[in-house]
Amino acid sequence: MVDETKSQKPRVGVYICHCGTNIAGSIDIKELQDFAQTIPNVVLADEYQYMCSTPGQKKIEDAIKEHGLTGIVVAACSPRLHEPTFRTASKEGGLNPFRFEMANIREQNSWVHMHDRQGATDKAKDALKMAVAKASLLEDLFPKSVPVEHSAMVVGAGVGGIQAALDLASSGIKTYLIEKAPTIGGRMSQLDKTFPTLDCSQCILTPKMVDVGRHPNIELMTYTEVEKVEGYIGNFDITLRKKARGVLTPTEAETRGIVGGGCNGCGDCEQVCPVIKPNPFEMGMAPRKAIYIYHPQVVPLIYTVDFDSCVKCGLCVEACGEKKAIDLEQEDEFVTVKVGTAVLAVGYELFPVEKKTEWGYKRYDNVITSLEFERLICASGPTGGKVIRPSDGETPKKIGFVLCAGSRDNTGIGKPYCSRFCCMYSLKHAHQLHEKIPGSQSYLFYMDIRSFGKMYEEFYYRIQDEGAKFIRGRVAKIEEDPITKNPHVLTEDTLLGQPVDIELDMVVLASAVQPTEETNHVRHLFGVSQSMDGWLLEAHPKLNPCGTTTAGVFLAGVCQGPKDIPDTVAQAEGAAAAASIPIHVGEVELEPYFAMCIEEKCAGCGMCVNLCPYSALDLVEKNGRTVMQVTEAKCKGCGTCGGFCPGGAIWMQHFATPQIVAQIDAFLLGGEQ
Amino acid sequence: MAKAKGYSDENLSVRLADRYYRTEDASPDFLKNVEKIGMTIAHMCYQCGTCTGSCPSAPRSSYRIRKFVRRAVLGLENDALTDPDLWLCTTCYSCTDRCPRDIAPTDIIMAMRNLAFKREIVPRNFLNTVQFIYKTGHGVPNNDVNRAARVRLGLEAEPETTAKYAEFIPGIQKILDHYGLKDKADEILAEGQ
Ligand SMILES: Cc1cc2nc3c(=O)[nH]c(=O)nc-3n(C[C@H](O)[C@H](O)[C@H](O)COP(=O)(O)OP(=O)(O)OC[C@H]3O[C@@H](n4cnc5c(N)ncnc54)[C@H](O)[C@@H]3O)c2cc1C
Ligand code: SF4
Numbered sequence: 001m002v003d004e005t006k007s008q009k010p011r012v013g014v015y016i017c018h019c020g021t022n023i024a025g026s027i028d029i030k031e032l033q034d035f036a037q038t039i040p041n042v043v044l045a046d047e048y049q050y051m052c053s054t055p056g057q058k059k060i061e062d063a064i065k066e067h068g069l070t071g072i073v074v075a076a077c078s079p080r081l082h083e084p085t086f087r088t089a090s091k092e093g094g095l096n097p098f099r100f101e102m103a104n105i106r107e108q109n110s111w112v113h114m115h116d117r118q119g120a121t122d123k124a125k126d127a128l129k130m131a132v133a134k135a136s137l138l139e140d141l142f143p144k145s146v147p148v149e150h151s152a153m154v155v156g157a158g159v160g161g162i163q164a165a166l167d168l169a170s171s172g173i174k175t176y177l178i179e180k181a182p183t184i185g186g187r188m189s190q191l192d193k194t195f196p197t198l199d200c201s202q203c204i205l206t207p208k209m210v211d212v213g214r215h216p217n218i219e220l221m222t223y224t225e226v227e228k229v230e231g232y233i234g235n236f237d238i239t240l241r242k243k244a245r246g247v248l249t250p251t252e253a254e255t256r257g258i259v260g261g262g263c264n265g266c267g268d269c270e271q272v273c274p275v276i277k278p279n280p281f282e283m284g285m286a287p288r289k290a291i292y293i294y295h296p297q298v299v300p301l302i303y304t305v306d307f308d309s310c311v312k313c314g315l316c317v318e319a320c321g322e323k324k325a326i327d328l329e330q331e332d333e334f335v336t337v338k339v340g341t342a343v344l345a346v347g348y349e350l351f352p353v354e355k356k357t358e359w360g361y362k363r364y365d366n367v368i369t370s371l372e373f374e375r376l377i378c379a380s381g382p383t384g385g386k387v388i389r390p391s392d393g394e395t396p397k398k399i400g401f402v403l404c405a406g407s408r409d410n411t412g413i414g415k416p417y418c419s420r421f422c423c424m425y426s427l428k429h430a431h432q433l434h435e436k437i438p439g440s441q442s443y444l445f446y447m448d449i450r451s452f453g454k455m456y457e458e459f460y461y462r463i464q465d466e467g468a469k470f471i472r473g474r475v476a477k478i479e480e481d482p483i484t485k486n487p488h489v490l491t492e493d494t495l496l497g498q499p500v501d502i503e504l505d506m507v508v509l510a511s512a513v514q515p516t517e518e519t520n521h522v523r524h525l526f527g528v529s530q531s532m533d534g535w536l537l538e539a540h541p542k543l544n545p546c547g548t549t550t551a552g553v554f555l556a557g558v559c560q561g562p563k564d565i566p567d568t569v570a571q572a573e574g575a576a577a578a579a580s581i582p583i584h585v586g587e588v589e590l591e592p593y594f595a596m597c598i599e600e601k602c603a604g605c606g607m608c609v610n611l612c613p614y615s616a617l618d619l620v621e622k623n624g625r626t627v628m629q630v631t632e633a634k635c636k637g638c639g640t641c642g643g644f645c646p647g648g649a650i651w652m653q654h655f656a657t658p659q660i661v662a663q664i665d666a667f668l669l670g671g672e673q
Numbered sequence: 674m675a676k677a678k679g680y681s682d683e684n685l686s687v688r689l690a691d692r693y694y695r696t697e698d699a700s701p702d703f704l705k706n707v708e709k710i711g712m713t714i715a716h717m718c719y720q721c722g723t724c725t726g727s728c729p730s731a732p733r734s735s736y737r738i739r740k741f742v743r744r745a746v747l748g749l750e751n752d753a754l755t756d757p758d759l760w761l762c763t764t765c766y767s768c769t770d771r772c773p774r775d776i777a778p779t780d781i782i783m784a785m786r787n788l789a790f791k792r793e794i795v796p797r798n799f800l801n802t803v804q805f806i807y808k809t810g811h812g813v814p815n816n817d818v819n820r821a822a823r824v825r826l827g828l829e830a831e832p833e834t835t836a837k838y839a840e841f842i843p844g845i846q847k848i849l850d851h852y853g854l855k856d857k858a859d860e861i862l863a864e865g866q
């Protein structure tokens with residue numbers, strides 16, 4: 001790190017931003033500017049309305065040349081917003097961009113101390129002092145570029161994952177689509193119709209599913225889970241567990257020398273299998289065998305053996321005959337693939353609504369969930385599309401739909417958020433009921449109807465016009481008539497101000513949704529954060545809704561927060577585009593904030609090696625001594641090792657000990673050494 | 674405040690007076706006081722109706738717990754404290770069990786009753802209850818019908834309360850006296866309102 005400015009006495013330029021009145025409204029800019037002049041090493045202190053504007057940046061560029069500045073400090077907003085802007089300006093002025101330092105006097109000051117002008121101004125002085133102290137010691141740094149693997153991975157093959165994979169693959173990127181279930185399709189394949197257009201869900205999804213199966217750039221791996229993730233953007237090494245499905249595809253059969261064999265989906269095995277289990281795809285309302293497919297349109301059309309319930313009688317092997325597709329001794333296999341970027345699209349599950357005991361789900365026969373209703377009303381469902389009451393198989397005529405069942409609930413039992421699609425699908429369910437059962441009547445118990453999407457309010461109008469009855473009251477309780485098994489819904493019609501007791505044939509709970517059980521596991525593998533409610537956390541809710549704080553990892557669909565199919569598909573396309581950029585560019589710049597070993601000081605104790613959460617450190621022999629060595633591309637600059645090293649032998653670039661100590665001194669001692 | 678309009682007939686004036694809610698009608702401290710005494714977040718109510726839907730009183734009366742919460746939010750102190758429905762809550766806590774916003778509507782009612790009592794707005798039967806408690810330690814003292822029923826069920830005629838241990842009654846009286854409850858009850862009842 002040869003550096004001619006280093007030997008020179010530091011010359012720091014300070015710029016204070018008003019941010020309109022965002023900062024100037026609560027901080028005395030003049031006082032701060034006068035103070036800045038008195039800080040050691042400051043040769044110039046200026047202020048401006050909007051430092052991020054072109055004239056603001058120009059000030060920095062000009063002053064660097066004119067005053068021979070060695071460091072720049074801008075006191076303004078959060079570095080997450082404008083650090084890149086001012087680094088570029090510094091670079092334009094001829095200074096190494098890493099000689100720029102930002103003092104956050106907006107998010108961490110003016111916005112939170114709006115009612116204490118003097119206090120805020122004093123705090124800004126501290127922030128400024130500290131930033132100047134650091135800027136005086138900053139060094140030139142040079143980011144490293146690493147090549148990006150020309151492939152991507154999508155985890156989860158619901159409609160979100162399917163769309164992301166198709167987009168990535170169609171832009172010429174080899175894409176691994178990983179699905180833990182035996183088939184792709186996710187929740188959307190369980191739905192009958194979709195609001196507000198009432199397209200048949202399977203009909204619009206299957207073409208995409210078929211495309212996935214056929215796309216030359218997509219390697220589809222169903223019944224597969226992510227086991228381990230190593231590496232970093234551009235170079236992820238991902239280990240996958242291909243769960244033993246007990247059935248070989250034609251290709252797999254061929255590699256075993258079975259010519260013309262492998263599963264062709266004939267289903268002969270299923271006929272003879274003696275073990276019967278509930279089919280989770282049908283929400284347990286239909287049986288499946290120990291060797292099964294979820295439904296006739298699965299992709300890929302390959303049977304799967306449920307080894308937890310298989311009794312290994314071998315009847316299926318016999319039935320399969322010459323195809324020799326079934327291998328009851330198959331074991332899980334592990335493969336590792338290299339990808340440049342990844343998209344997580346792991347979806348959601350229903351909140352276990354039986355936890356809200358007052359609605360009696362799982363206690364009352366005729367209280368079901370919305371997903372069960374989808375299967376009941378679906379022509380390919382367990383009843384062939386005939387809606388029946390679970391208690392007696394009769395056709396229900398009066399059905400109640402309970403909205404916000406477990407959503408918008410701050411009791412700690414339900415979910416505090418709005419699940420966002422239940423209003424709309426409950427309207428859809430009311431319509432389907434009117435359409436299928438002549439003379440039927442729907443009741444929707446609601447607090448607010450949230451029909452905000454394109455053509456959604458119009459859909460609400462249409463369903464109301466069809467005769468749906470809307471009762472504005474959250475359901476307090478459901479009681480069951482012990483003889484007729486009719487549920488009674490008790491609530492207040494808040495618009496009338498009158499308690500109501502509505503006797504119904506069946507009740508459908510529009511249950512809240514929640515992240516799946518494994519979401520937390522997946523997020524740990526990929527180093528992605530979660531928001532308070534457990535959904536995966538985007539990098540920025542407005543400006544980076546598909547990205548995460550881990551470079552190269554993106555989000556699509558409900559796993560990031562409840563959203564309907566149009567929003568899921570839109571986000572998936574966004575995530576795919578974002579994930580393809582580094583791949584198309586071909587290389588990424590890594591921030592040069594990695595650790596460096598000061599070899600003369602390193603005692604080779606190796607304690608840091610085990611501490612590093614990213615396995616970036618190793619011990620090596622150099623000139624007859626054992627010293628630590630950093631793999632720069634793996635190091636995330638977290639500082640764990642640097643803070644720990646007893647000999648002070650680790651130099652954390654851009655966060656070096658002398659720089660941090662200078663900041664602390666500036667704060668505590670006002671800049672005295 | 675309702676705006677007066679000049680009708681010559683006074684009855685008509687009253688009947689046709691406008692009923693707009695105006696912010697001047699709001700008592701500025703009512704919500705704050707209710708929340709402080711009731712120790713609950715009344716202002717977080719989103720008027721879902723779960724409380725009224727749960728309430729055993731609601732189907733049999735004009736009492737709507739949800740409306741009282743609304744009055745707290747809007748500062749409608751007079752409306753709330755002078756409404757006789759205020760006294761129809763059985764304090765069963767069903768609403769508190771189920772409120773999705775984790776509010777304790779029951780405690781809002783208790784707070785309002787507290788404030789009403791300070792303004793000497795209390796139904797006579799509640800004051801009679803105070804006198805009974807003062808005298809016997811019970812709101813509903815034991816009686817012969819009860820005693821007979823208890824004996825039939827194989828229980829002692831008197832329960833394990835002040836009914837059996839009258840020596841604890843002075844202690845209860847001391848508590849009631851500390852709050853001046855008995856005197857106040859006597860006073861209001863004597864005024865015969
Ligand atoms: C009753 C009901 C009715 C609905 N009706 C409509 C409607 O009419 N219109 C509409 O727009 N929306 C509707 N929705 C919403 C719709 O279901 C979602 O918007 C959509 O399914 C979201 O897709 P997704 O890909 O994000 O998630 P999902 O469909 O949940 O897909 C996620 C996929 O990831 C897989 N997966 C999970 N974890 C892992 C892992 N660890 N490794 C690998 N794979 C994994 C899952 O098996 C699944 O295949 C409805 C929802 C419900 C509950
Ligand atoms: S071996 Fe297993 S999957 Fe095959 S028929 Fe027997 S129980 Fe069914």
Ligand code: SF4
Binds near residue numbers: 417423
């Ligand atoms: S979408 Fe509608 S039913 Fe679902 S939680 Fe939101 S408001 Fe409630």
Ligand code: SF4
Binds near residue numbers: 718719723771778
């Ligand atoms: S249940 Fe709670 S939120 Fe709902 S109306 Fe009653 S007090 Fe308000």
Ligand code: SF4
Binds near residue numbers: 731778779
């Ligand atoms: S506590 Fe009072 S208001 Fe609440 S449900 Fe019971 S009787 Fe009704």
